[in-house]
Amino acid sequence: MATLNIVSTRPGAGKTCLAGALARRLAQEEKRVAYYKPLSTNPEDDPDLGFVGGMLNSMGTSQEGVPEPFHQPVDASQLPTRLSEARTREVADAVAGMESAYDTVLVEWQAPALPPDQPTLLVHSHTGGQDLAAALEMVSEECERYGNGVSGIVINNVGRHRGTEVEIRLVTPLRSRGLPVRGAIPEDREMLSLTLEQVADFLEGQWVREPWDPQQWVDRFLIGGNIMDSGPNYFGRYAHQAVITRAQRPDIQMASLMCDTRFLVLTGGEEPTEYIRVEAQKRDASLLVVEGGTLEVAEQLGGLLALANPYSDHKLDKFTSLTDQHLQGGLNGLLP
Secondary structure (H helix, E strand, O other): OEEEEEEEOOOOOOHHHHHHHHHHHHHHOOOOEEEEOOEEOOHHHOHHHHHHHHHHHHOOOOOOOOOOOEEOOOOHHHOOOOOOHHHHHHHHHHHHHHHOOOOEEEEEOOOOOOOOOOOEEEEEEOOOOOOHHHHHHHHHHHHHHOHHHEEEEEEEEEOOOOHHHHHHHHHHHHHHOOOOEEEEEEOOHHHHOEEHHHHHHHHOOEEEEOOOOOOOEEOEEEEOOOOOOOHHHHHOOOOOEEEEEEOOOHHHHHHHHOOOOOEEEEEOOOOOOHHHHHHHHHOOOEEEEOOOOHHHHHHHHHHHHHHOOOOOHHHHHHHHHHHHHHEOOOHHHHOO
């Protein structure tokens, strides 16, 4: 039996994705895994618990014995959150009880409140404009907080063109300080993908042809305007795309459907022609009508990134692939 804490230098760093990937890998190896989140701002309906705990339940590892989180508001500007001595004892007793019933206990902390010197994975998300010297000190200070318990550091979400710089100015200096950096995971568009349901709700559109599965996903949007390239050259570059174009442009709609577009967002508030409906049905593409012009709708989509979340199997697949490819020892190298 083993317990592994998962913490981060800031919210949204990728803890839940990492916990979910580790939990699934262990469950696939027929290990009994508990996923425990001691703190939550919404313990009655926490989406992390619903996703990871639900996945483990579906894989045959009951989470009935896992305690619910404590309600504790977390102020990101006032980290680390401090637990009272009584709460600290309650968490310790809960973990001890789970250790007797499960092979591995994964503890995801919404805020770094655990005592030092416990087995801990630290996740640091490297944002595009982040100063690497500041990041170096931030990660080093977090490791000091957890004492000798830090068993691995994962640098996550490294920009496409900053991999070498992060390796030279962050990963290597951390290792020279004796800190166990396992590697750096690059950013990936699929990890920011959105479901068709999320897009439709956000744009307040009306379905002309609903998706067979609202959880189908898209990871990029193309604008179908007066393009200079041929249809296949422009629309045929990517899988899992949505195309935004005027409802009055069946030529553009047809060209995009010929290239396996998954989702058409039709602007201007009008419905498409009948032959576009038929072609969409043949190709299992979804059609959504929205008010507003094409550029106006495209600008609105900037707010969609805030809705991206890790709660899908395909994101766990992608994250697992990224960890196996970019971390020393892959995903299994992070396990206790």
